[in-house]
Amino acid sequence: MQKAIADVFTWPSEAPQLIGSRCDDCGATTFPAEERCPRCGTATMTELLLPRRGTLVSFTTQGFPPIVPYAGDATGERFEPFGVGLVQLDDVVRVEARLTESDPAKLDFGMEVELQVVPFYTDEAGDEILTFAFAPVTDGAPSN
16 A cells, blocks of 8 residues: 655645645745744645646755664665755745755756655555655656
């Protein structure tokens, strides 16, 4: 069975979207969704599905294993470097997220990326836990 790691993206979905929120009073947008506005402090936040595509603003490669407690499978000798990026989703909000590509030679500032749901780890019950990541878009289609 597949399960989302958290309720921060639509799942199951053929076209998943991140779930953010927007303040009804001042228009501030957040990801993940918030109950109170970080700009004006009111409790007038409304759920907002964020755009699937965005622009890669900044990126790096995580070249060493994350510290414990880390839920992913890629620890110890199984660790493989992974990309992390800051993605501008239209003029709505910037999101820090994993990237499906870790090779800096295949990433570029300003490139278009698209949200994908990817495997993260297998839990003790044998369920595949899914997370979100952004994939570079080439020729109109995301690459893996």
